[in-house]
Every structure is written in structure tokens, then in C-alpha cells.
Amino acid sequence: MITVLTGDCRDVLRTLADGSFDCIIVDPPYGETSLPWDRRVVGWPAAVRRLLKPTGSMWVFGSQRMFLECAAEFDGWKLAQDIVWEKHNGTGLFADRFRRVHEHALQFYLSDAKWGSVYKDPQYTNDARARTVRKKGRPAQWIGATGETVYRSEDGGPRLMRSVIFARSEHGRAVHPTQKPIEIVEPLLLYSCPPSGAVLDPFAGSGTVGLVAARHQRDCTLVEANEEFWPVIQDRMANDAPLFADPALSNPGPGD
Ligand SMILES: C[S@@+](CC[C@H](N)C(=O)[O-])C[C@H]1O[C@@H](n2cnc3c(N)ncnc32)[C@H](O)[C@@H]1O
Structure with a gap:
């Protein structure tokens, strides 16, 4: 089941029970563009912490700059590993630097948990x-x-699977300005969320994590503060998710 909650995630998530999720996938505002909603949200890593099961983990998309400047926010979390998303083209934010064609995703788990007991399914x-x-x-x-x-x-x-993952960015076909491609979210979700498990995305944007969760029959809770994107999520879940369903999961095989 895919649940969409609207509002500031730090408020909305207070209503959810401890240990509700096997995995959290977060694509927070990096605070690096002039988009009106792209302001760093202080306190979200602490707000989501109690919602994770002890065997769970959290993937966070971000830039090196964001992680360095927000390092103190990850108190209570241990870093497990990082992957690089390599894009086919990049953002031309600065003409006097290398053309940036990558983003990071870091995986964290609870600082009082043991890595050996954290769920993982290598891809x-x-x-x-x-x-x-x-x-x-x-x-x-x-x-x-x-x-x-x-x-x-x-x-x-x-x-x-290699820790540098190539996936075309969504430029030109996106319905959200910083929409993540399904191909980069999918391996992270499959690695960290057990079959029939539950995943949380507190900064849902267009709901990409929800599409991947629906495809692989995981429950998913999406939170989005900006009302501009609420119909976008509804539309993708109603119209894209059925098209994107994994035939291996939804169609019975011969003889079934
Ligand atoms: C980087 S975008 C996520 C894009 C998403 N991964 C996708 O594929 O479409 C971050 C989203 O967080 C939302 N947001 C910003 N502050 C928020 C808050 N305090 N609580 C919930 N959502 C928030 C923004 O409106 C934006 O849509």
C-alpha cells in the first residue's frame, strides 16, 4: 500500500509509531539552488530515527557539500557505505568548476545497532x-x-553491483525539478527493504520512491510539504505505477 501524507515531515511523522519502517530513502532539499522549496530542513535526521526498525537502514541523497555542512545532524547514525549516481549530463551551476555529473547517496544505520544484523540483499x-x-x-x-x-x-x-551507478537523469521528461530516476532508486530499495517490507520517503517530491515500492510490492509512506507536488504524486501513482509494474511479480508464469 502507498500512503501519501501532506505537510512538513517533521510534524507529520510525529503521528507514526516507533519502528514502523524497514528502510528510509531520503532525497532532502540540498539547499543549493534558487528553487523556492530548496531550503535545508534542520532536524529531519533526528525526526525519522525512531521510525526505523533496529534492523533497518536509511539512504540519503546529497552532495558532498551538503553532507559536510550538515554532518552534526547525523548524530545517532553510523555511516555504512556510499554510492555515486553518475548522470549522462549534469548541472551547470558553476562555469569555473568541473561540470558536475554525479550525486552521492550515503547509507546510514542506527548507531546502537550492529551492521551484522542490518537487513541487506546485495544486488x-x-x-x-x-x-x-x-x-x-x-x-x-x-x-x-x-x-x-x-x-x-x-x-x-x-x-x-558497482558502487558507481550510471542512470540517465530525468532532464526533459521530469514532472519535478529534481526528480530522481527510477534506475537509481530501485537498487537502493531492493538492497535495503525486505520483501513485503515498508519504506518511508519524507521528502517525496514526485513520488519516485513510491513508484519503485509499488513495483516491488513494498508498502511505502510518502510525505511532501509542497501542495504543488501533491497532484503530481497522485497522478504518477494512478497512471505510471500500473504501467511500471514488474511483470515478473504481477503476471503469473506458465503453469501458475
Ligand atoms: C529533492 S526533492 C525530492 C524529489 C524526489 N526524490 C523525486 O524523485 O521527485 C525534495 C522535496 O522535498 C519537499 N520538501 C521541502 N521541505 C519539506 C519538508 N519540511 N517536509 C516535507 N517535504 C519537504 C520539496 O517540496 C521537494 O519536493
Whole structure:
């Protein structure tokens, strides 16, 4: 089920019970553009903390600048890992710097939890090339001495998804000015939210996290403060979500 709540997330989330979510995916205002709603929201990492299960984790999109300037806000959270979203084209905010074609997403878990008990489902891609891999042995004086190993990796076989993920940005087809592509949200959600689990997005924008959750039959709570985007979320959930349904999940296979 997808639930849409309207208002400032710091107020709205007070009504929800502790430990309601397996995973939180957050794309907060970075505070780096002139868009009227793009103002940093102080206090949201503390406000969402109690809503996460002890086995849960939170992905946060942002820029390096945002994370450095807001580091104190993540008190009570431990950093697990980071990924880079590589875009096909970037934002030309500054002509005197490198053209920026990436954003970060950092994964956090509760500081009083153990990483070993945090839910995770490593993601794979099927783009490995057939090749023979020969690893030299390491002599005995090295820690972790090994003998030589030779193995063949399979053509097109699965390999662990890389931490730099390419996905076309939504420029030209977006219904929200900072809309995230489904292709970047999807692996994060599948990695962190168990089947039939529940995910929270406190800064929903156009509701991309809701679309991915619906596709993979996870419950999702979306919060959005700006009334301009409420019909956008409704429209995407009503019209895009059914088109985007995962056929493997919604269509019974032969013989079923
Ligand atoms: C970066 S955008 C999210 C875009 C979204 N990931 C998507 O794919 O469409 C951040 C959103 O947070 C909303 N927002 C800003 N302050 C908020 C607040 N205090 N509570 C809830 N939403 C807020 C903005 O209106 C904006 O739509």
C-alpha cells in the first residue's frame, strides 16, 4: 500500500509509531539552488530515527557539500557505505568548476545497532564478460598467504553491483525539478527493504520512491510539504505505477 501524507515531515511523522519502517530513502532539499522549496530542513535526521526498525537502514541523497555542512545532524547514525549516481549530463551551476555529473547517496544505520544484523540483499548485474582470472599467490610472510588461483568468470554472469551507478537523469521528461530516476532508486530499495517490507520517503517530491515500492510490492509512506507536488504524486501513482509494474511479480508464469 502507498500512503501519501501532506505537510512538513517533521510534524507529520510525529503521528507514526516507533519502528514502523524497514528502510528510509531520503532525497532532502540540498539547499543549493534558487528553487523556492530548496531550503535545508534542520532536524529531519533526528525526526525519522525512531521510525526505523533496529534492523533497518536509511539512504540519503546529497552532495558532498551538503553532507559536510550538515554532518552534526547525523548524530545517532553510523555511516555504512556510499554510492555515486553518475548522470549522462549534469548541472551547470558553476562555469569555473568541473561540470558536475554525479550525486552521492550515503547509507546510514542506527548507531546502537550492529551492521551484522542490518537487513541487506546485495544486488547483482549480469554484465560480466567471460574471462580467465589468474590471481598470483602471496608468500607466507604476508598476512593472509594464499596459493595461486585460476578461475573462469561466466559470460554475462552476475557480479556484485558497482558502487558507481550510471542512470540517465530525468532532464526533459521530469514532472519535478529534481526528480530522481527510477534506475537509481530501485537498487537502493531492493538492497535495503525486505520483501513485503515498508519504506518511508519524507521528502517525496514526485513520488519516485513510491513508484519503485509499488513495483516491488513494498508498502511505502510518502510525505511532501509542497501542495504543488501533491497532484503530481497522485497522478504518477494512478497512471505510471500500473504501467511500471514488474511483470515478473504481477503476471503469473506458465503453469501458475
Ligand atoms: C529533492 S526533492 C525530492 C524529489 C524526489 N526524490 C523525486 O524523485 O521527485 C525534495 C522535496 O522535498 C519537499 N520538501 C521541502 N521541505 C519539506 C519538508 N519540511 N517536509 C516535507 N517535504 C519537504 C520539496 O517540496 C521537494 O519536493
